[in-house]
Amino acid sequence: MSFLIWIIVGGIVGWLASLVMRTDAQQGILLNIVVGIVGAFIGGWVISPLVGVGTINEGISIGSVVVSLVGAIILLAIVNLFRRGRMR
Template sequence: MGILWTLIIGAIAGWLGAQIFKGGSLGLVGNIIVGIIGGAIGYWLLGTVLGTALIGQILTGAVGSIVLLAIINLFTRGRA
């Protein structure tokens, strides 16, 4: 059940990060991957500042996703 929650929270966080960071949508699987990695980045940056409840986890993942999408955008800017 933990893996399922990780995928759901990752998908939501990745989608939310892509909505805030325009042009960063990578599809469902990409959003899940960006959300999970973004959750790790967000936790590394913020810790539990936004809380440990579901909403806090989603917001932490979204912040990390935005950071990750910005880094991806730096390396892929100008490519078709």
Template sequence: MGIISWIVLGLIVGVIAKLVMPGKDPGGIFVTILIGIAGAFVGGFISSLLGFGSFSGFNFKGLLVSVGGAVLLLAAYRMLKNRKTS
């Protein structure tokens, strides 16, 4: 997938990650969407490292990998933000 496809997928994934991990996020929905974009990249990178190959378009496997990356980043972001405020 091209970079534009990953960004569009990341926007969708950011919203899905917010639904999977409800709660008050520091930074609001816009930060969550940005984390979704980054999660799409991270998920694709990890998938390539693990030997699952690259993705050629929007498909269910790419969506799952991207949501996994976004949830991972969102959890890390929440832990870092909560640690700084306590």
């Protein structure tokens, strides 16, 4: 059941991050899900211990979704940096 939650929340978080980073036209739903899941992992691993907020695995809350969103935005910024040679 947690895998299904990862897919749903990952899709939403990836879509929101792609809107923030203005890469929504370049990505499809599958890439949004991947970005959301990897971003949630990055956020849970790096940001969550710094701010003391739980991760998506510990339960869905506003804080855990924000941490996942920030992680996904960081991931898209890194991808844009390598793809274009500069940040947008």
